[in-house]
Amino acid sequence: MSNTAKRITPEYEIADGSVETIRYLEHGYPSDLIRWHAHDDYELHFIVDTSGKVFVGDYIGNYSAGQLILTGPRLPHNWVCQNDQAPVKVRDMLIRFDHESFSNGMKIIPELAEILPMLSRAKSGIEFFDIDLEKLKKVFHSVRDSSGLERIIKALPLLQELAQTPNYRLLSTVQIDLKSNESLQRKINTVVDHVTQNYSQDISLSSAASLVNMSDSHFSRFFKKATGNRFIEFVNRVRISRACSLLTETDQQIASICFQVGFNNVANFNRRFHELKGVTPRDFRAQSNAHMETSASHA
Template identity: 45%
Template sequence: MGTSPPSREDPLCRNSQLGYSPPADFDRLVRCVSHGTPSPLIRWHYHEDYEIHLVVATCGKMFVGDYIGTFEPGNLVMTGPRLPHNWISTDAPAEGVALRDHCIVFDRSPIERASEPIPELKELLPLLDRAGRGIEFFGLSEVAQGYFGRIRASQNLSRLAVFIEFLGVLGDWKDYRLLSNPWVVGQEDAASMARIDSIIGFINDHHTDALSMARVAKHFDMSKSQFSRVFHRRTGNTFTDFLIRLRISRACQLLLQSSDAVSAICYDVGFNNVANFNRRFLDVKGMTPSAFRRQFGGEAWDARGGTTAMAAMQRV
């Protein structure tokens, strides 16, 4: 929803002055950070770590991948590696807020390696896979607050035990939603990643066309079954679902950037039926295109930090 790409966060900048736990914790699996607003940590960015975010104060706009939504105290979200994200408070007082949110930062690799000799840990891997799209949990804020406090107050093996228990609770929780179209799921060899990146680039360039899986597979000299298997493994989506979400994401941009009629935007992004567009938009965003424009259009905060999305687009 903006004009500049997300910045990559340098782990070496994660010092205690910014709210991170002491340097002694840096080489450990579980690290904690708490901060208020304003803070240099509040920006549109990504990194290689997983994070679990719990907002405790203020309301505002939440950006996770291609998802735009609102947040309030109790908002609990888990993000995966290389998934851009940002939370921008819109009701903070002029003097700021000393504590806005808590965050747990961790790496998947030790958990995955340990899951071979300790099979019980494999139960956590589906949760980590889902986090590649961003997960918002509902009805869990008080429980999460307790775990955040216990994790921050503990050290060494005790901290690890509480953290694994918390991941188990998140993995079993049923009331959640996935927020974003996948950006990266799993690791592929360089050739496979390059091919999928080319495919996604082609779909991006032609998403307004009458695009079919058969056409894209033929363009890349693949059978439909091979294409379907590779595409789903890399993106976590079927071709049809990916194309729909991409078109809806583009529609969101146009709803915020322009005053064009919803029906015109429907055709501009590749749908050929307004009723189908409205239904698909509702499925993906949880509201109609008109409701989305009313909720976000007048004060759609750009994920880069504080200017409106409209103004940011006009700077291109």
């Protein structure tokens, strides 16, 4: 694809007007493509570099190189790098396709129906585990470097494998269908970025609403519809996600972590942590340590 043929669409995707069943895109960091957004396609994201926070619907978690996630149509998503992350040439490799291509194709090739259950699950976002990363990278490279029928032939075995694997989890607890226009998506992106950069500070709904020039009540309804979370729930999820990283990667005291991620008392921190993770911070750390010891013994 020549540079002169490329254009930037309203959703910041690179397109040249051609119609393809399987489309490929990659970008580095920083990039205009890194933003809270939703679109009509399925996207299989393979993160090959950087680490930070991943947002899929109402799910908020950590990401690092090697993560593989399938997002469904109109399900909002974003990967936000850590603030100290150095620029990289390729951060995200992704394969895109739409539902109509497969639903129409099934009328001629009924075997394509094998991936339908996976596509249904993708409405919530799917994270896949126990993937052979070297093999996965080769598949994405082969899809990138091919076109036409050859690209379909390269991509279909991967989709079949993922449709059959039991090693996955669903991410978003609500199936958000974000139909908001580009302007509203930019507003959400502004707030998401603000929270991820300032979660350790006091962040009020009013201050977030003022960032995007909305009244408190309007912003509250808008944010819940767009993200599946009430604003304070969203802030708490970001904070708890960061706390999980600190509990796993450091030996800092739990009380210290509590204040570091933006909570103002330990009791509230413990309560919110248990609500989201089902265990106390202390038990979460113990489970993480046990898991790492088990993994090391099998290495």
